[in-house]
Amino acid sequence: MFDLDRIRENFPILKTKMSGQPLIYFDNAATTLKPLNVIREVERILSTQSVNIHRGDYQLSYDISNQYEEVRKSVAKFINAQSDEIVFTSGATESLNYVAYGLEHLIEEGDVILTTHTDHASNLLPWFEVAKRKNATIEYFELTPEGRIDLTNLNQQIHNKVKVITLVHVSNVLGYVNPVEEIIELAHQKDICVVLDGAQSVAHLSIDVKKIDVDFLAWSGHKMCSPTGVGVLYGKKTWLDKLRSIKLGGGANAVFDENGNYELKSSPSRFEAGTPAIESTIALKAAIEFLSGVGMDQIHAHETMLKDYFLSKIQHFNHIKVYNLSTDTGIVIFNIDGIFAQDAAAYLSSKGIAVRAGNHCAKLIHHVIGVTETLRASFYLYNTIREVDVLVEVLKEITLEKCVDLYI
Amino acid sequence: MDLQDPQLMRSIIMDHYQYPRNRRECHDHNCKSVHMNSESCIDDIMVFVKVDQGVIKDFCFTGQACTISTASTSILSELVKNKTLAEAKVIVDEYRKMVNLELFDSESLQEAVAFSNIGKQANRIKCALIGWDALSQIIAESEE
Numbered sequence: 001m002f003d004l005d006r007i008r009e010n011f012p013i014l015k016t017k018m019s020g021q022p023l024i025y026f027d028n029a030a031t032t033l034k035p036l037n038v039i040r041e042v043e044r045i046l047s048t049q050s051v052n053i054h055r056g057d058y059q060l061s062y063d064i065s066n067q068y069e070e071v072r073k074s075v076a077k078f079i080n081a082q083s084d085e086i087v088f089t090s091g092a093t094e095s096l097n098y099v100a101y102g103l104e105h106l107i108e109e110g111d112v113i114l115t116t117h118t119d120h121a122s123n124l125l126p127w128f129e130v131a132k133r134k135n136a137t138i139e140y141f142e143l144t145p146e147g148r149i150d151l152t153n154l155n156q157q158i159h160n161k162v163k164v165i166t167l168v169h170v171s172n173v174l175g176y177v178n179p180v181e182e183i184i185e186l187a188h189q190k191d192i193c194v195v196l197d198g199a200q201s202v203a204h205l206s207i208d209v210k211k212i213d214v215d216f217l218a219w220s221g222h223k224m225c226s227p228t229g230v231g232v233l234y235g236k237k238t239w240l241d242k243l244r245s246i247k248l249g250g251g252a253n254a255v256f257d258e259n260g261n262y263e264l265k266s267s268p269s270r271f272e273a274g275t276p277a278i279e280s281t282i283a284l285k286a287a288i289e290f291l292s293g294v295g296m297d298q299i300h301a302h303e304t305m306l307k308d309y310f311l312s313k314i315q316h317f318n319h320i321k322v323y324n325l326s327t328d329t330g331i332v333i334f335n336i337d338g339i340f341a342q343d344a345a346a347y348l349s350s351k352g353i354a355v356r357a358g359n360h361c362a363k364l365i366h367h368v369i370g371v372t373e374t375l376r377a378s379f380y381l382y383n384t385i386r387e388v389d390v391l392v393e394v395l396k397e398i399t400l401e402k403c404v405d406l407y408i
Numbered sequence: 409m410d411l412q413d414p415q416l417m418r419s420i421i422m423d424h425y426q427y428p429r430n431r432r433e434c435h436d437h438n439c440k441s442v443h444m445n446s447e448s449c450i451d452d453i454m455v456f457v458k459v460d461q462g463v464i465k466d467f468c469f470t471g472q473a474c475t476i477s478t479a480s481t482s483i484l485s486e487l488v489k490n491k492t493l494a495e496a497k498v499i500v501d502e503y504r505k506m507v508n509l510e511l512f513d514s515e516s517l518q519e520a521v522a523f524s525n526i527g528k529q530a531n532r533i534k535c536a537l538i539g540w541d542a543l544s545q546i547i548a549e550s551e552e
Binding site: 340358372400 | 426531
């Protein structure tokens with residue numbers, strides 16, 4: 001059963017205030033709040049087990065190394081993968097950089113990397129750089145007027161020059177779930193590698209990497225209730241073995257000599273040079289347990305219920321324009337007539353409400369929605385109808401005068 | 409100008425936000441331009457300044473920016489036109505003192521005093537300075 005009161009009791013930050021008002025946190029697409037079991041896990045490790053992994057000739061290190069590897073199993077189970085297909089990174093950005101630079105050696109002049117105008121800078125910029133280095137070309141999927149991937153000419157879009165398809169699973173701006181299964185099926189018929197940016201999907205939907213048959217999936221722990229500093233790169237074993245290591249050092253090598261010869265360990269270890277964010281990674285397991293305990297399908301249903309409720313309340317407000325009315329998730333982007341997004345966000349902040357203003361790091365999005373700056377409210381499992389009501393009330397009475405009055 | 413009159417301060421800011429002065433491009437090739445992004449906000453503006461024999465002949469700007477950035481840059485554009493670089497520098501220096509909540513001389517700032525309380529909202533100080541920082545940069549370049 002989805003017990004909202006019990007869920008909320010697990011998030012101590014929800015009892016705090018912002019600008020003297022009870023905190024209403026609607027910036028979940030940026031990062032998520034942390035439950036008690038995650039907080040306690042970090043405290044437990046820092047208080048009693050703050051030693052390094054993989055160096056263990058003593059009991060504490062042996063224990064922490066085991067716990068660290070248990071997280072790999074837990075993450076693998078969460079997305080239906082094998083443990084040796086899970087690479088720990090610092091976050092989705094690092095995961096996506098690993099893929100782009102790790103596959104660079106396979107990219108040849110004239111190859112095409114296919115992506116979307118709705119993708120995040122963290123997925124686009126590494127590939128822009130690789131394309132520049134290899135004289136490859138970036139192409140974009142055709143989009144419908146509302147900004148969804150247009151499947152009508154999919155066969156022509158995924159043409160023979162395409163080497164890699166890299167795209168966002170759920171857009172962090174539009175909230176659409178991209179039709180990845182259709183894309184992956186067609187791509188694989190043409191031996192094209194498919195990379196998914198799962199920053200907004202893994203924390204909100206149940207994902208089965210075997211079912212969708214994706215080659216790489218990247219995401220961040222902090223967007224699914226774990227601490228910052230840990231992320232995941234899932235890669236099919238066959239693809240991980242083709243990926244070059246771009247970060248070398250301790251923990252990643254098996255042997256090396258003074259002549260500069262070295263041999264790397266097998267994946268995933270060869271991607272994990274250096275001491276990782278141990279406590280964050282171990283707390284990621286606690287976050288997965290928390291979310292799994294609630295149920296990913298229930299979480300998704302709760303978010304979309306809040307989104308539907310919010311849209312139903314604001315749709316008759318003439319001063320508000322929503323850009324993604326058909327959003328599939330808990331992400332809504334909108335603007336208020338005559339008030340710049342940042343000013344509106346500052347006013348909402350003065351009422352205790354946290355939303356994001358800007359282009360949300362998807363700087364090509366104006367090709368789709370026609371504006372560069374928007375407000376974004378993004379819901380998660382701990383948000384309530386009552387909180388949405390507060391947002392609706394503030395949006396009802398917001399004026400430019402009130403926004404300016406914050407500064408005089 | 410009465411700094412204690414919130415209605416007047418509000419109307420100055422709103423007027424310059426809704427009807428920004430000198431928001432246009434400059435195509436004069438003698439014009440120096442600076443592209444400004446603020447870290448704390450999502451402002452993205454381009455400032456154009458034409459300096460001729462040590463005098464600011466034109467100041468204009470383009471781009472998307474919040475109320476504070478737009479209004480403060482608009483006010484600046486009117487304040488410094490036809491001022492010498494030395495005079496403009498004095499105005500900018502006084503304005504900086506004001507937004508940092510230091511003692512300042514309101515005489516030269518005219519409508520810019522509408523931002524005398526912006527320093528209390530630390531996260532918006534950069535917005536209030538965006539156009540002013542651009543001018544400082546151009547003044548420094550002109551003096552080289």
